[in-house]
Amino acid sequence: MKQLVEGFIQQLQHATEIGEKATVNFAPKKYSNIVIAGMGGSGIGGNLIQAYVSDKIEMPLVVNKGYDIPAFVGPDTLFIASSFSGNTEETLSGIREALAKGATLACVTSGGEVLRLSKENNFPHIIIPGDSEQPRACLGYSVVEMLYLLHYAGVLNVTFKTELAQTIALLEEQQSSMKVEASALANAFKGKLPILYAGVQFEPIAVRFQQQINENSKQLSHVNTFPEMNHNEIVGWLHPEPLFEMITVLYIRSAYDHERIRLRMDVSKKIFESKAGKVLEVQAQGSTFLEQAFSLIHIFDWVTVYLAELNNVSPNTIENINYVKGELAKV
Structure with missing residues (x-):
């Protein structure tokens, strides 16, 4: 991997x-x-x-x-x-x-x-x-x-072709710094429950990160988005209190976030900081959506590889998925 x-x-x-x-x-x-x-x-x-x-x-x-x-x-x-x-x-x-x-x-x-x-x-x-x-x-x-x-x-x-070329150039330029950022995030997630929050347009990137944490790092994670979480999940930050110290919240921010989403994230952050063990942020890099999306995906993939090492597990194996497929094949 x-x-x-x-x-x-x-x-x-x-x-x-x-x-x-x-x-x-x-x-x-x-x-x-x-x-x-x-x-x-x-x-x-x-x-x-x-x-x-x-x-x-x-x-x-x-x-x-x-x-x-x-x-x-x-x-x-x-x-x-x-x-x-x-x-x-x-x-x-x-x-x-x-x-x-x-x-x-x-x-x-x-x-x-x-x-x-x-x-x-x-x-x-x-x-x-x-x-x-x-x-x-x-x-x-x-x-x-x-x-x-x-x-x-x-x-x-054809605009996407230019954006792809810019994305590749950005990743080449920032590969080393991305690994440094990813290593720090992996250490922050070790032994914790990562809760990932993003603006609604970047939900696919947050879900992808969750999936990679699950499959590569063999660890649970949770995802929600702004503004939706402000209408329900935000109220759930009362219980169970013993869990809060085990939570690391990660804000996934982007210049594409609506101004009201940015405001909601700022206001809600005060609640998370009073409850969670840690609250961290990552800012998407680049000027286009593809640049920002793929740069985040690349950083987050590195996080899950480093986290797998910290968890002493192989990022390649998917035993539970194979088990489910095997059982389904019998029917």
């Missing part, structure tokens, strides 16, 4: 090359809505794209994480399925339903049944490298190729 995190910049570069060289043809069409289907790392990639395009496209885009797809899916839907292995059962179920409803399908995968269906039905698709045994470390491939599919479908303009 450490080598995969180290190679994240190269992954983004390679993903861009794949996207540029992809031979993808969409029939000219005006879509009414977009659905991205995926689970785990592929699913969170969809959420990241959803946040990125929220102010760039005029049609609704939803992320589907389950077996069934929304009732509105039909001939005017662009349905993008992302599955690293190509055998994710929930995503395959969605593909078959979307196909039956006449949607335009496109896929990102390394192989498996998704690739077979794509070739059999002539879906536009982009193939990503499948040699990694850690799909969650391949977020760069899934996000970048989905951006290219949206572009080739005529939904997204």
Whole structure:
């Protein structure tokens, strides 16, 4: 896992090359809505794209994480399925339903049944490298190729390409300082319950961080967003009191946060400081959304690798996930 995190910049570069060289043809069409289907790392990639395009496209885009797809899916839907292995059962179920409803399908995968269906039905698709045994470390491939599919479908303009290039340059420039920041955060999380708070637009980054803490560091974490948490969770900071000293709160801040969200975070911080063991902050770097999102993702991936070392666990193993899959396969 450490080598995969180290190679994240190269992954983004390679993903861009794949996207540029992809031979993808969409029939000219005006879509009414977009659905991205995926689970785990592929699913969170969809959420990241959803946040990125929220102010760039005029049609609704939803992320589907389950077996069934929304009732509105039909001939005017662009349905993008992302599955690293190509055998994710929930995503395959969605593909078959979307196909039956006449949607335009496109896929990102390394192989498996998704690739077979794509070739059999002539879906536009982009193939990503499948040699990694850690799909969650391949977020760069899934996000970048989905951006290219949206572009080739005529939904997204070319601006994202410039932002990707700027993102890669930023990561190259700040790699060393990111590792230092990540090491400090890992030490702050050791033996604690990390509670991650972000503005709503950066929820995918916070959830991704939580997932990586779970899978890489074998540790529990919790996520919520502003302003929503101000309408419910904030009241819960009364009990259980013995837990509070075990909590490290991390604020994930961005220049993209709405001014009222920044104010809410400032006001709420006083409550957390009076309760939690520690309250820390991290500020997203860069001027564009992709720069800020990917820089945070890279820092947080390093945190989880360092935290795995502190927890004396392997960041590669996912025994409980394999157990669940094995039991499901028996039915």
